[in-house]
Amino acid sequence: MKKMLVFDMDGTIANLYGVKNWLNDLRNEKVDPYVNAEPLYNMEEMANVLNSVKKNGWKVVVTTWLAKDATKDYDKAVAKAKKEWLIKHNFPVDEIHCLKYGRTKANATRKKAEFQILIDDNKKVRDGWTLGTTVNAEHDIMKFLKSLA
Ligand SMILES: [Mg+2]
Secondary structure (H helix, E strand, O other): OOEEEEEOOEOOOEOHHHOOOHHHHHHOOOOHHHHHOOEOOOHHHHHHHHHHHHHOOEEEEEEEEOOOOOOHHHHHHHHHHHHHHHHHOOOOOOEEEEEOOOOOOHHHHOOOOOEEEEEEOOHHHHHOOOOOOEEEOOOOOHHHHHHHO
């Protein structure tokens, strides 16, 4: 059976909301908060755990929203910043999906695996997930990830 772990980014692995003036910067179409967001976990430990999880047959995916009410150019810049953030922090991702703000996350991977776990800090997004189960990333997710390793 194909299994997929689908990670959100902002507020789940990247501390965007901990960046000073993040909302104001986003409204002014600056990418700095996405670039400068600190990881919410020790990313070396995260990579080790996820590499073990992958050996157990899981694909690691990131499905993330772009900024609210953004122009096309800003969406492009944010998508680039997010991809670079994942590389910079050694996140062992197999697939990245950057969606317009508010889009249904399940549509990005609907036919790609029979069972998909969404890890997301947004309750509304978790409630709309139809492809498997969800993990509330408002709490520490490391223990859960280790249980799959
Ligand atoms: Mg989030």
